[in-house]
Amino acid sequence: MAAASFAPAGAARAQDAAPADSAPSAGSAETAAQIAALKTQVEALQAQLAALSAKVGKVEPSWKGAPSWAGNDGWSFKPKGVIQFDAGYVSLPRKIAGLVPVSGTSAGTGVNTNNLGWNTRARRLIVGMEGSMPAGFAYKFELELSQGGVNYEDMIISYQRPGSPWSLTLGHQYPLSSLELMTSNRFTSFMERGGAVDAFNYGRRVGATLAYTDPASLWGLAAGVYSEDVANGNVARTGWQASVRGYASPKLGDFQTHVGFQFQHRVSPTDQQNIRYRQRPYSQVSNERFIDTGALAAKGDDILGGEIAFVYRSLHFASEYQHVWVRGLDADHGFGTNNAPGTTNFLAGDPQFRTGYVELGYFLTGETRGYKTGRWDRTKVLRPITDGGWGAFQVNGRFDFTDLNDRVAPGLVLAGNDITYVNGGTSKAYEASLIWLPMDYVKFMLQYAHVDISGGPSARAFSGFATALPSGYRHGYGVDSVTLRTQLDF
Template sequence: MNKISLYLGVSAVALTLAAPAFAASNEDIQNRVDDLEATIDALRAEIAEIRKTPEFKPSPVFTNSKGDYAFKFRGQIAADAAFFDNKTGANDFSSGTQLRRARLGIDGTIQSDWLYRLEIDVGSASRDDSATGEVDVKDAYVQWKGIEKTVITIGQHKTPNTLQQAYSSTDTLFVENPLFVEAFTNRTTAGGDYKAGISAKYSDVNWTATAGVFGENFAINGGGNSGGTATPVYKDEGWGPAARLTWAPVNGVDKTLHLGVSGYWRDTGGRTSGVRFRSGPEVSVDSTRLVDTGNIATKNYSFAGAELAGQYGPFYFESEYGRTDVSRIAGDDVSFDGGYAGASWVITGESRDYKDGAFARIKPKKSFSLTNGTWGAWEVAARYSTLDLNDANIAGGKEDNYSVGLNWYPNPYLRLLVDYIHFDATKGLAKDEGDAIVSRVAVIW
């Protein structure tokens, strides 16, 4: 036996003896792999649990691990203080304070495609116990987003009318809406604001189209008294279609040009009182109306409006014109109109976000902090607003308002507004002229 044969024999014996050891080593490696896989699974479970933990921005948001179910709280508080200087006229406006809004609500998502919202306003509950309607339902709807770029909404929600109504109440440039928006889209007197109905909205990058059919607000029904007795006389509620179309031929990060049209047609249902248009000095602390058509007996009426708005860096402008036509039961048909033009400059350089045919409030680049020496966002604004409610034998009056404002946004969820308003109204032989200063502190979550 030569050396090579000896080495081969020894190697064979060694490999035979080492085989169990190699087998044991492979088994150990497999065990370690199994342990690692178990650890990874445990980490995945922990991540899923972390995702379920509520996120605060600034209210808690609860989301499952897949993200197809979600739940969050929403709301806002807006407190106003107003001071009036009545120069001429019989209306003596009262200075004071008001909890303008105290809204609480929830948003939810069900299997990604379905959404819901319920929001109530309890601002009236801050008044004395003699006040009625202390809880006011705003949004109460279900949405389906199963079609690309399309949202179908069923329930109580805003009618698609005017740029101002498209804004959230947290995003408006001034404390209150312009005169004609208050007169022609107020839910208690006219065709707009929150109403029960069904609508569909298609949104692309540069344009939106919304249409729907709406009844009355949930708080309004066909009941009433007849001849001063307690016997209710139930009548059909009002209803009608509403639509809005917007186009943004320029839609950049800080450059936007917005064009829009909207309208509605309303049947008054069984109410013989018909419709009423009115407005005050764009301050809600005192609800006295300076111009008012009174009740107009009509079976139907309509509204049409045009919108022009945009921004260039920190400069922003918005304007609208609207007209309503009333087909009276007795007498000639009548028409009323109004409009406004406003502009602002964000001193600190921010621009508004634009999405789905509406602009959002300013989000400061740096929140207010004495420690860091940052001051949030500051904005100055001006607006002219007009409304004419005179036609034929209806002398509802004419009003012109001039406003300037200063807005401070300490952070994305808090804003403070101060407006100066000069109002000038003539109704028949009566004339009301004066000034008002109104401030608002508002927090949004």
């Protein structure tokens, strides 16, 4: 009875259990379809997210002196700037011949003593930005804000196809010139660049530079054409310049060598056909120009220069020489309706001037001076104070000279309306500097300079002498200066 009574229930349970290979119900099929659709949507969303991430790229900035943002699409952005504060002393002239004025307020009347003594200056306060763009384009934009005004530094757009040794730079930039001018002011070994930069009126111009840089970094060649400074408010910007510069920089064992040249052809604006050459005492805490030709009537000038340098471990050597040929104008020159000399200092011939320097430097703490593609570059501090070290210490010595004197024709020193002797003066400087780099991007520099000067503005008060130059034209005196710089760049 018991067995018979349980048989129907067992049969019922066996009938309720579906076989494993039987077809699913309609509800189960619908659920599976929904799961498959959701899976497909999730996979599509993941693909879109991956594509968006690749397009956006790195959103967190890297750090190299300042934050830098870079994306995988070729765009990058980095703020940049330079802060330089100078403080120093420039002495009064010593040992001036008795007949030469020792004080005055303008060229030809002597030295402006109000411009000497202790002084401070914000040498540079530069802010800007730089970065790359897709397809090999790049940009840089800088403003200089010291002295209570706004000046314009590099403002350029450049192009270099990826993998190509050719590059094109358009905008406001330094025309091709000396090794020191091509080097950033952040990396110089003295307060001011070599005498040519100040004496020969080097500055940025609007133009184009086409350059070839050897992929093996053994040599480079560049040429450019430039108009005038972007800050020139004159509507008629007719002055222009053409330049070429080349260098070779093979590395011979531990020796990094550099040999270069540059040539510049400059044309004066038609409404101001003159050129003035003058120079400060190797420091800009004083604005006094002890050597100064005054404005000379000229169509323009041509400048040829040579460069040589090497780096051997902690030692570096550098030397440059530049020679300028002035294309002068005499009083009989005819000027067109819109042309003018802008000066009455006409020349009886074409003067030539010259400048150069020899420099030697050594890192006491083992660093090697930075060098890259034909110019000085940043030096990497081996033991910065952030790692418990003392930073980097470098000592430098330099002899720098500029000669702005030249006899351009025989006869009286001042004959009629044509100048036969340009007495701009000569300057010989003996400089020494001590540099401390406590860490990358921070720099302190102490500089001493003794300058021997012969001739120049204070002697130009004399006139009408015979062929033999009087002693007043060659009077000599000395000037000393001590300057301290505090610098931060990023």
